Structures are given as structure tokens and as C-alpha cells.
Amino acid sequence: MLAKQGIISEKEAEAIISGLNSIREEIEQGKFQFKPELEDIHMNIEARLIDKVGEVGGKLHTARSRNDQVALDLRLFTKEAIGETLVRLREFQRALISLAEANKGVIMPGYTHLQPAQPVLLAHHLLAYFEMLQRDVDRFNDCLRRTDVMPLGSGAIAGVGYNVDRDFLARELGFSQISQNSIDAVSDRDFVLEYEAAASLCMMHLSRLAEEIILWSSAEFNFIELDEAYTTGSSIMPQKKNPDVAELVRGKTGRVYGKLMALLVTMKALPLSYNRDMQEDKEGLFDTVDTLLSTLEVFTGMVKTLRVKAENIEQAAKRGYILATDLADYLVKKGEAFRTAHDIVARLVNYAMDKGKSFSELSLSEYNEFSPLFGEDVYSITVESSIAARDVIGGTAPKQVDRALAAAKRILGESKG
Numbered sequence: 001m002l003a004k005q006g007i008i009s010e011k012e013a014e015a016i017i018s019g020l021n022s023i024r025e026e027i028e029q030g031k032f033q034f035k036p037e038l039e040d041i042h043m044n045i046e047a048r049l050i051d052k053v054g055e056v057g058g059k060l061h062t063a064r065s066r067n068d069q070v071a072l073d074l075r076l077f078t079k080e081a082i083g084e085t086l087v088r089l090r091e092f093q094r095a096l097i098s099l100a101e102a103n104k105g106v107i108m109p110g111y112t113h114l115q116p117a118q119p120v121l122l123a124h125h126l127l128a129y130f131e132m133l134q135r136d137v138d139r140f141n142d143c144l145r146r147t148d149v150m151p152l153g154s155g156a157i158a159g160v161g162y163n164v165d166r167d168f169l170a171r172e173l174g175f176s177q178i179s180q181n182s183i184d185a186v187s188d189r190d191f192v193l194e195y196e197a198a199a200s201l202c203m204m205h206l207s208r209l210a211e212e213i214i215l216w217s218s219a220e221f222n223f224i225e226l227d228e229a230y231t232t233g234s235s236i237m238p239q240k241k242n243p244d245v246a247e248l249v250r251g252k253t254g255r256v257y258g259k260l261m262a263l264l265v266t267m268k269a270l271p272l273s274y275n276r277d278m279q280e281d282k283e284g285l286f287d288t289v290d291t292l293l294s295t296l297e298v299f300t301g302m303v304k305t306l307r308v309k310a311e312n313i314e315q316a317a318k319r320g321y322i323l324a325t326d327l328a329d330y331l332v333k334k335g336e337a338f339r340t341a342h343d344i345v346a347r348l349v350n351y352a353m354d355k356g357k358s359f360s361e362l363s364l365s366e367y368n369e370f371s372p373l374f375g376e377d378v379y380s381i382t383v384e385s386s387i388a389a390r391d392v393i394g395g396t397a398p399k400q401v402d403r404a405l406a407a408a409k410r411i412l413g414e415s416k417g
Contacts, residue, residue, distance in 0.1 A: 001164060001165055001168050001169050001172065002059075002062055002063065002164075004165065004168065005162070005163050005164060005165055006163075007062060007063065007162055007163070007164075008059050008062065012056045012059060015053045015054075015056050015057075016049065016053065016056065016057065016059065016060055018053070019049045019052040019053040019057060020045070020049065020060075022052060023045055023048050023049060023052070026048075032044075032048070035047070040066065042061075042066050042069060042070075045060075046058070046060055046061060062162065063153070063155070063160040063162040063164050064152065064155070064160075065154075065155045065156035065157075065160075065186070066156075067154070067155070067156045067157065067186040067273070067274045068151050068152050068153065068154040068155055068156070068182075068185060068186055069152070071151040071152075071154070071185060071186055071188070072150065072151055072152045072173070074189075074192065074281065074282070074285075075147055075148075075149065075150070075151065075175075075191065076173070077285075078147045078191055078192065078195055078285070079144065079147050079148060079174075081195065081285075081289045081293075082140050082143060082144045082147065082195065083144075084293060085140055085199075085289075085292060085293065085296075086137060086140055086141070088292075088293055088296035088297060088300070089133055089136055089137050089140070089202070089296060090137070090412060091296070091297075091300050092133060092296050092299060092300045092303070093130055093133050093134070093137075093408070093412060094412055095300045095303040095304045096126050096127075096129055096130050096133075096303060097130065097405065097408050097409060097412065098304070099126055099303055099304075099306070099308070100122070100123035100126040100127055100130075100405060101123070101405060102308075103122050103123060103308045103310060104121070104123045104398075104401065104402075104405075105121070105398075106121065106122040106123070106308065106310045106313055106314065107119050107120070107121060107122070107313070107314050107317045107383050107384070107387060108120060108121070108122045108125060108223070108313045108314070108316065108317055109316050109317045109319075109320075109322055110125070110396075116316075116319070116320050116322050117322070117325075118322060118325055118326075118386065119317045119322055119323075119383040119386050119387055119396075120387070120396040121387060121396050121398065121401050122308070122313060123401050123405065124396040124400075124401050124404075127401070127404050127405070127408065129205065129208075129209055130408050132205040132208075133202070133205060134411065135201075136198065136201060136202040136205065139194075139197075139198040139201065139202075140195075140198050142194075143191065143194040143195055143198055146190065146191055146194060147191040147194075147195070148175055148176050148177060149175065149177045149178065149179050149185075149191075150166070150169060150170040150173060150175035150177065150178050150179065151179045151185035151186065151188075152166070152169055152173070153166040153169060153178075153179075153182075154179060154182035154183075154185035154186050155182060155186075156186065156273075156274070157182060157183055157186060157273045157274070158182055158183075159182040166178050183272050183273045184272075184273075186273050186274045187270070187272050187273040187274055187275075187278070189263065189267055189278060189281050192263060192281050192284075192285050193260065193263055193264065193267070195285065195288070195289075196256070196259055196260040196263060196284065196285065196288050197260055199256050199260075199288050199289075199291075199292045200253075200256050200257050200260050202292060203249075203252070203253040203256045203257075203291075203292060203295065204253060206249050206253070206295060206296070206299055207249060207250045207253040209299075210246040210247070210249040210250045210299075211246075211250060213226070213243060213246045213302070213306070214243045214246050214247060214250070217241075217243050217246075221316070222309060222312050223308070223309055223312055223313045223316070224306050224307060224308055224309060225306065225307040225309065226241070226243055226245075226246075226302065226305075226306050226307075227302070227305035227306065227307075228241075229301070229305065230243070230244075230245040230246075230298075230301070230302040230305070230306075231243055231244060231245070232244045245298055245299075245302055246302070249295050249298075249299060252291050252295060255287070255291060256288050256291055256292065259284035259285070259287055259288045260284075260288075262280070262284055263280065263281055263284055263285075266278070266280045266281070314383075317383050318383055321349045321352065321353075321358075321359065322383070322386075323359055323381055323382075323383065323386055324345050324346075324348075324349055325345075325386075326381050326385070326386045326389070327341075327345045327348070327359070327378070327381065328341040328342050328344075328345045329341075329389070330374075330378060330381060331344060331345070331371060331373055331374075334373040335373070336371070336373060344370050344371050345370075347370060348362075348367070348370045351366070351369075351370070359381075360379065364376060364378070
């Protein structure tokens with residue numbers, strides 16, 4: 001750009017570019033000698049460039065400041081990180097869809113307050129996480145739009161006093177937008193905060209699934225079995241198969257939250273424009289990126305290899321009084337007010353519990369003690385009929401779950417990741 005604008009000569013530009021390529025090789029090969037007295041990466045590279053190409057290397061910094069240079073580099077890094085994050089999110093979504101499709105007909109107890117509530121399809125439950133991850137995808141795409149802004153040309157604070165071509169620079173560097181205020185450009189770290197905020201939400205979603213995997217793999221639930229690659233044994237208890245990977249995901253979520261809070265606290269009282277406090281942005285961002293990417297990769301493998309114990313899950317769905325809501329709906333369809341129906345079934349549940357009977361074990365005369373509206377057709381209420389009755393958009397009926405799976409596959413088919 002400097003040569004194109006006549007700020008330096010073509011020959012000088014060629015010498016600088018050749019020297020920079022040589023320095024890049026030294027860094028990649030671990031041969032570059034960093035000197036602490038030169039303060040930072042920028043001055044180390046400039047000094048080495050002068051060693052290699054002579055005084056012309058001193059023209060490298062023309063029309064630049066370390067302030068807009070570091071803002072540029074951090075945006076380039078974050079753009080790349082977002083791209084890789086989106087790829088990993090799509091891979092994880094595909095793993096969830098595969099698991100859901102492989103177990104499409106499995107009925108499980110749905111829970112509220114970790115208490116059995118109503119029967120749902122396991123696929124429907126897994127698709128809830130697909131929806132969460134899709135919101136994560138949307139957030140990272142939003143973050144990318146605001147990260148994709150080129151700050152170079154802002155100088156230290158006021159812009160640069162040279163006839164630079166910022167449009168050319170943006171095209172060369174792959175940016176779709178150019179910053180519009182030099183003060184904001186060098187002091188903005190919103191895009192880092194946005195990445196860390198989106199990462200925190202994503203880790204929260206992963207942690208919720210991790211918690212369910214931990215519960216489901218326990219002897220008390222016994223819904224799934226994890227592959228040994230994602231578990232560990234005990235040092236003294238031979239029978240143990242601990243869900244350590246899921247536990248580590250749950251634990252690392254707090255680590256990502258901490259990085260977000262640290263940068264928010266750093267930025268909250270900084271006057272414009274650049275302040276050295278802002279170098280604290282990098283360590284937290286790098287750690288967040290590493291943590292999220294590795295978590296998504298490992299979690300994808302864990303989901304791909306876990307085994308669903310369909311028979312155990314379906315037995316659990318038939319235990320207890322999980323069809324209580326369906327009995328209330330039954331009475332409503334017979335003309336009873338819902339609140340009255342709710343009260344009737346609540347008393348019926350207490351009666352059945354006292355007698356140690358399930359709903360199917362109650363006689364019709366026992367049902368009629370609570371409402372004359374109960375007829376022989378009450379025995380047609382099953383977990384299967386309960387599932388089928390939820391045939392509304394977003395419901396757990398097989399037709400609706402098929403529709404949701406097809407929509408999810410369309411989203412994945414249309415994605416670039």
C-alpha cells in the first residue's frame with residue numbers, strides 16, 4: 001500500500017516484504033531471537049528487519065502506530081478463531097443430530113426440577129441442545145460482523161498524516177469494513193468481549209449437557225454408557241467408571257466466565273484512547289479460544305461414541321405418575337374445567353400412591369370416585385399416546401420431531417462449516 005501510494009518506492013517495498021518473509025520463517029522455525037529490551041513484538045521485528053535489509057527497514061512503521069497495529073492483529077486473530085469455532089460448533093451439532101436420529105423412537109421421562117414431568121422423545125430432548133448451539137452459531141456470526149472492521153490507518157489516536165489507501169488495505173487484509181473513528185478504533189475491545197461472552201454462553205450450554213451426561217451415566221439413571229476413552233477408573237475402587245471428561249467440561253466453564261469478567265473489569269474505567277492495561281485482553285482471549293475449541297472437539301467425540309440404553313430409558317418413562325397431565329387433559333376434553341381437572345388428578349395421584357398402585361392398576365370404580373367423567377377409554381392413555389398428542393410446532397410428537405430433524409439437517413447442509 002505504501003508503494004502503491006508513492007509513500008515509499010517499489011524497490012523499498014520489495015526489500016521490506018522479502019525481509020519480513022525471511023523473519024516469518026525464522027519465527028516459525030524457532031530461530032528468531034527475541035530481545036526483551038526492545039519491549040514488544042513490533043520493535044523486535046523492526047530491529048531484525050533493519051539488520052537484514054538495512055536502513056530501509058526503518059520505513060516499515062510509516063503511517064502506522066503500535067496502537068492500530070495491535071488492534072489489527074487482534075482482529076485478524078479473532079476472525080480466524082471465530083471461523084474455527086463455527087466449524088467445531090457445526091461438527092458438534094452434526095453429532096447431536098446423528099445421535100437423535102439413531103434413537104428417534106426412544107421415549108424418556110422429561111424432567112422439570114429434576115423430577116419426572118411428562119414423557120418426551122429422547123430425540124426431542126437432544127434437539128433442545130441443537131437449538132442452543134444454533135443460537136451460539138448466530139452469536140458468533142454476529143461477533144464476526146463486528147470483528148471484521150479494519151482499524152489500520154487510525155495511527156496512534158488521530159489518524160495518519162499520509163495519503164494512505166485504507167480501502168486497498170481492507171481488501172488486501174480481507175476485511176469487509178473500515179473503522180470510522182480513529183480514537184474508537186485503537187481503544188475498542190468490544191469484539192474480544194463479544195467473543196468471550198459468546199464463548200461463555202456456549203460453555204454454559206455444554207456444561208448443562210455435561211451435567212445431564214453425568215446424571216444419565218450414573219447407576220441411578222443408567223440411561224447411557226460412555227466410551228472408555230472419555231472416562232477414568234478409580235485408584236482404589238475397581239468398579240468405578242467416572243465421567244471425567246464431562247466433569248472437566250463443567251469445570252472449565254467457570255474458567256471461561258472468569259476471562260470475560262477480567263476483561264470487563266479491565267475496560268470499565270479506561271479513558272480514551274489506548275492504555276497499556278489493554279494488553280490484558282490477549283491472554284484471556286487466547287485461553288478462551290483454546291478452552292472452547294478443545295471442549296467442542298472432545299465433547300463431539302464423546303457424544304459420537306456414547307451408547308444409549310433405550311430399554312432402561314423407556315422403563316423409566318413408564319414409572320411413577322408421569323401421565324398425570326394427560327389424565328387432566330382427558331377430563332378437560334370431557335368438559336371439565338382445567339383447574340378442577342388438575343385438582344381431581346392431584347387427589348387421584350395421592351390416592352394411588354397410598355394404595356401403591358399405578359394408574360393402569362386402578363379400577364374404573366376407583367377412577368369414578370374422583371370423577372364420573374372417567375370411562376373405559378382412560379386406559380388408552382399411555383406414554384405413546386401422550387407423545388403423539390403433543391402434535392404442535394415445537395412439540396415432542398414424532399411428526400414434529402421428524403420436522404425438526406429435517407430443519408436441522410437443512411441448516412447444517414446450508415452452512416459453510
